[in-house]
Amino acid sequence: MGVRTNVPFSELTPEERDIVFNGPAVKKHILYKPKKGDDFAELDFTYFNAVYTVENALAKAKDEKGLKRVARFLKEGPCADCSGTRLSAVARAPHVRGLNLAEAGAMTLDAAADWVRGVPESLRPDMRPMATNICESFLDVARRLLGLGLGYLALDRAGATLSTGERQRVQLARAVRNRTTGVLYVLDEPSIGLHPSNVDGLLGVMYDLAADGNSVVVVDHDVRVLKACDHLIEMGLVAGAEGGHVIAQGTVGEVAANPSSRIAPFLSDQVSARIRERVAESQVFSLGHIRMTTSQLHTVKPLDVDIPRGRLVAVTGVSGSGKTTVVLESLIPALKAQAAGERLPEHVLELKAEGINRANLIDATPIGANVRSTVATYADIHDELRRAFARADDAKAGGWKAGDFSYNTGRLRCPTCDGTGSISLDVQFLPDVTIECPDCGGSRYASEADAIRRAVKAAKGKAAKMKVPDKRKAAKEKLSEATDQGGGNISLSLPQLMAMSVDQALAVTSDLKKVHARLTTLHDLGLGYLTLGEPTPALSGGEAQRLKLASEMGKAQSDAVFVFDEPTIGLHPFDVRVLLGVFDRLVASGATVVVIEHDLDVIANADWIIDMGPGGGESGGRIVATGTPEQIAANPNSITGRYLR
Template identity: 60%
Template structure:
């Protein structure tokens, strides 16, 4: 009897997640399959909403009920049938930003192996400060006897080297930083006297009688602060907490009172307020007087003195964690040779385990990062590659890996490492499904699925499902011209090179920080500038950690925060950072509420005679708090069913059908000017329309139409007004945030965007470029961190960081127009840009 061959495809039948149109599709197994399509076409709905959700759900169902109760489970997707889907793992587009206790070492788990090495293989100090060589007794959990003084002591365990538990520095509790009073903020204006409020903490955090106490301490309070003697200044800032008898006159009531009161210096005032902070509001009042600095006890290493005292190959754990990963790997390889014979086997095992984990990270271009680097300072792309390395660390087989935009943050030069990791996954017998728009990555695919043809209701269909070689010759494909290089690169008119700086210059100088050297950068005003460079070259540090805080301090007339040392501008005085993080945290935030359309619509419906007769106000039409909201679902449009042992199930509210409103709201209908009763729409009806449909339905409402027209110009015409903002992709969220700033004068405003092309099809990139160009035409300066070659080619000015990542980068390699960068031999970006321009006939 012949064996049945194993399935070669995942069969999906009747997929209806989000905008998928009852989709039937065969997805090849054991291949690199890429899913492409314009923003909102349904790519993620198929990849994550159907294939990953069903693969993960079935795997979890194979676990015991006891285990499932302790795991977050995905609900069953809206699909008729999914056959032959393997267990699935997903790497999401935007990994969450880790907390202050997370480092590159902890998030990759490389630090776990290193801590074990220091525990088992280290030279430990006895309580009397004598060094003891490595011994097998540590592995056997035996007490050690000092070879010098004979004292018995317990050697440190791996936990003793963890800064999140036993190994934490007692001063900073393992964070490596302490918040101390920034004395430069205590007297922001030295031309004022103390009586006039020169000492800011006494004005904001303490009773006004501190100025009376200062007089009792011998300080003149009626002269400009700058005229005080050094002794008087010392009393103001650091004077002792002495009790004084004062005659106090209340400034408001003019009532005089005698009292005894303790003097609080300016520094003590802030420290006292900080010790009593209980919530975010309280911290807001105090934090402007604080700055973060390396902990003076552990010098920022996070580790206790005991954890720092053990050495391996002559260096402590704190020093090992400062090495770039590539250097650390080289150093670790030499550990077994330094061990006594009975420890060599254990040393090799620990080193091998560390090496396997670290090699993946090196393959993904992260060799420049050190283990002590705070995870919160990593870019989105770096965090996602950490996530990828963690997912593939174990050589699994038969797993479906779903990667959502893995090229985020990747310079074209780093793509080779990514495709190498993907090919390794395939070689181990896995299947890989990638949602991405990077044409260099798409060219590596075995198979292409294109969803569309448009966005929203115009999408959700299979346009192409074929081997890549067949797909790129199909005239129905929207992505094929970009894969083959036939599409034209330029979609906006760039400024002439001689006129780049004619509207002014933002000049920024910085001190060294992380792996970035001291910089001196010129950014043209009222132009589109892209900041480029390989991963880890310093783009995020330059723009988000230096430029943005410096511009904000300039606007607030506050001291410059490090690492900025100097900034000057022409007219720039306001900075707006537009990121692609999700909008809102629950279903109550919708496209209509965020864009401002909802406020105007509520006012319009409150003016309808039927509403006025019943005494309804605009507030009654709010589905969040108004009287017309659906009482059954409380205005969310959904009911959450708590099914024990199973994941919560969100179902459409049976009372309002998902409209969020009760029967009374649905009965109040508006007839458009010049329309008939057949054209009448209730507010719930309007919220069910797409932006484009609503623009037509509200043609007689100028304020509403203006909002809707802006959304349509941003390429968001396919979104429904009632769609929850939490369901939007990163690119959609970013463009929705920009909608608030379009249509008004932007002179003096600097817009900063971090990889706005994430999640965007090349056709969507053209729409985005049109939006950014419009901001520039309105007088804005736009600064974009970017890897997308189409975005770079359409910039007025390019600042290329590098030449490499980490210690090999951190400098401005080249700056100029895209054409100048493309012809600069020092620029790695220029090399790929030249190829891109030539391939598409862009010169």
């Protein structure tokens, strides 16, 4: 066909490459030899060029797998005709107040609102009444979006690029505009990612929906949102298997007076926001500085940032004020580059951070790519448990080694689900359905693993209360059957132990020092309710952040900077206090902890605050105020400070 097949593609001539990409279809009669076997087969085969092959595969792709297979051959870029505006030349021709439609759509909501206000006066008198009605409708919707803190978003921003919180707030504003009635709206933690000043706008939207005759159900932890509700339903008492009960309900006043309620002290303002013992103002920088000078990046103006070492530092500001750019796109890359002896990012002009060798981002991204990653494997507990069970008499009698207890490669893994605990059903014309494995009941192990038991000594007083979990319905046992008459000695299998929560496992692993120590760390991080066999990709963002910290606790950290991106997302006020305790332990070990945060309890407990703003987008990107919480509260330029008073 005019193309050499015995040389790499990079060595082909331009003419040969053109044939590969755009050449005509060529039909050949070939001899085909399969990989297995020595027989040859005759085939009539048509060779198509690369462009046609990819286009044809793209046209026939019917699912995500098919699209992924083709995606590596595709390149996406701006349209050469419209330059990415999506509008034709005819649509871009008219101008209003000096801008065409594409230019107006590229403005942020803040800028567009100012521009729209002047549109009627810029038109002919006969067009002004119509333009006034159109502009008032636009400004009514914009007012809601601005109140929800979305003024920094461009009007032509693709919906797929919005964060979950941004998308939810846009949907809320649209719901109010539609003026529905008799509709049930369920809002799942709408205050996530909101600065305290934007919570006011959120409450306004909720009031408007209710005033129009709709019902609004809100799942949230923000005390300001809870106080604004007409009726509260509190679930608890704790998380995990021991939770799931309604412990209090009624008006805000009734729940606040209910002794069974855990949120009551926060509703009645009976607890102090400040629980950490912060250093004196004069001692904040006594352990040193991290100084960074940057040029402009995105909407963030040139900055000089000064961070105290060995302290808890909160970076605050309204949405879009530049917190992420300063910390995640400037500070962390600069620290990592300096530690590796590499060049600083282009926009970072100078960095002084002597002695800092590690920069750790503890974010909410999921842990592990698939269900084979569990809490026990990630926390390095499962390997120790496998070795312990391999030493049991039952394992020795059966010839089972530690490797056999691996549900990834071991002989004791469930053959039906291949050790994943679930199977996928291929439903014709519908997406695949994942269900619990019918043979192992989700335990990941074959039935032989149930027969291998290890005697463990339960903590004093725990044996009588301990429930031994077992996911295999046919093999359910009561504790009395698993407990020796001598009292306190429990015989457990590894599948049973993996089905226990961290706190339950703590009570039966006192003889396994490494396991017990790691479980204690998870308990101290507020993760005692997680089961050992829980897949890590299913954890919430807050749970994933704390689990990532497990391996760092108890070490000297004077050479480390830990960065947390909104770690209080989804946390109950009590859990926020647990998190502050974790921060305190890191700081006590010498670490510099930098937190991007909106939660007022975390901000009030910081040693130092860097407040960005004053607004979002182009109206932000500056350091408005720095100082202790008291200094920020007294600063009239700080929007965050108003809510710390």
